Amino acid sequence: MHMQAIREMRVSNGAIHAAAAASGLPAMPAGLAALESVGARVRFAPGTTIFTEGDAAAKTYRVLCGSVRLCKHMADGRRQIVDFRHAGELFGIMQLDRYAFTAEAVDDVVVVAYARAQVERLGEQIPSVRRSLFDLLSEQFLAMHRHLVMVGRQNAKERVAGFLFALAERADASDGDTVDLPMSRQDIADYLGLTIETVCRELSALKKAQIIGTPDLHSIVVRDNDRLEQLALGEPS
C-alpha cells in the first residue's frame, strides 16, 4: 500500500518541533500535542495512493503540506470525493478496523503517520486527547452535512460557488486575495457530484460575472466574496 512512499523516517519529538518551527509547518490541533512524539513522516508524489478503502486501518495521518483527497470508488469507475485534507488537518481517525475511503495525494504531499495503537493508547490515558479526537470527528460531521446538502439539494452554480466560498473562507481570504486551488477540475467535479464540463462552465460564468478571477489553473482570485456567499446560499442570481 505504501509503495509510493518516497521516504519514511522515524523522527524524535524534538526533531518534528524543530522542523515545524523552521519551515512554518502547521501546528498540531490543541489537545493533541501528546501525539507529536509518535509520528513518522512520509512523502507522497501527486496522484499516488496513501491508503485504499478496505485496507487494515493501521495509521492515523496528519497533513504537513500539500492536499489529500479522500474518495470512494464505485465498481464501474464512478468516483465521489468525500473531502479534502489540507496542511494541518487529520484523516483516518475513525475507530474502524478498515479504512472507509481511499486517500490519494492531490499534489506533492508530506504527512505524519501515527500508529493507530499509539493514538488509541494516548486517547485512553489522556482526557484532552480523546476530547480533541471526539471534537475533530464532530467537526468532520458538520462538514459532511454541509456537503450532503450541497450535493443533494443545490444546483451546479450553487455547488461551485459554495466550494469556492468554503475554500476562500478556510484561507481567510477577502476581496482581491488569491486562493490556492490545488486540485484538478475533475477532482472538484467528483467532490460536487458534477461533470468536469459543468464545473468549467460554472467557473467561466463566475469569471464573466466578475465574481472570481483565474490567473492560472491552480489559483483563483476572490473578487466579490459577498456575492460568492449569496450564490452559495442559493439566492437568485
Next chain:
Amino acid sequence: MHMQAIREMRVSNGAIHAAAAASGLPAMPAGLAALESVGARVRFAPGTTIFTEGDAAAKTYRVLCGSVRLCKHMADGRRQIVDFRHAGELFGIMQLDRYAFTAEAVDDVVVVAYARAQVERLGEQIPSVRRSLFDLLSEQFLAMHRHLVMVGRQNAKERVAGFLFALAERADASDGDTVDLPMSRQDIADYLGLTIETVCRELSALKKAQIIGTPDLHSIVVRDNDRLEQLALGEPS
C-alpha cells in the same frame, strides 16, 4: 422546544429494564448499559419537532419506537434528510454545543432523552462507554459516506433501489418478507435528493419489474432482493 412532548417522566433503571423486557423494546447498544439509569422517556406525535438545528445540544436521544428523521432545512424551504433513526438507535451524540440538524418524528415516536452532561460524565468515567460512543460515531460516518455516494454519483433508479435494499437489510428481510416503510414519499425524496414524483415513478418501475410489491403505502414486499442489490450497485438493468 419540547412543546410537543405529550408526557415526560423520569424512570428508574429498573423501570426501564422492566418495560423493555415486557414490551420487546430494543436493547441498549453493548457498552452503553450504564446510560440506562439517566434517561427520561418522551413521546412525540407524527410530524412534531424533537429539536431544531442550532438549539443548545442539551440531550442525547435513543429511539424506543417509531422513526425519526434528521434534516437540514435551507432558507428557501429546500430540505435534505441526513438520516433516519429507528427503534434502538441513538442521535444527538456529537460533541457540539448546538445541534447540527433538526430532528422530527416521522410517525408516533417514543424516545429516551439522556442529559448530555450525564453522558459526558459517564464517558469520562467508563472506558467502555466512550469506546461505544466513538464506535457509534464511526458507524454513522460509514453511513454518511454511503449516502453521499448515492446522492452524488448514482441515478434515480440506483438511489431508490439502494434505499429499499438498505431498509430490507436492516430489517433482515429476504424474498417474500414485508418491510415497514414508515416515512412518506416526500421524506424518501428528501433523503435521496430527488423529487417526490421521481421516487413514485421509480417505485412503480420496481413494482412493474416484480422486484418489489407495495401492499399499502407504508410497507413494501421484497420480491427479488438480489436484483434490488444489483440495481443499487449500478449494474445494467
Next chain:
DNA sequence: CGTCTCTTTGAGTTAATTCAATGCTCGTGG
C-alpha cells in the same frame, strides 16, 4: 518543440424536474 494531458467551449441529448390532473386514504362529522 512535439507530445500528452488537462481544460474550455459548443452542440445535441437525456434524465430528472416542473406543472398539471387524477386517484387513493383516512379521518371527521352528518
Next chain:
DNA sequence: CCACGAGCATTGAATTAACTCAAAGAGACG
C-alpha cells in the same frame, strides 16, 4: 355507516439543467 374533504400519492406531458460527445485551446514536461 357513509359522504365529504384534505392531504398524500401516482401518472402524464412539457420543460430544463446537467450530461455526453466532440473539437479546439492551453499548459506541462521531457
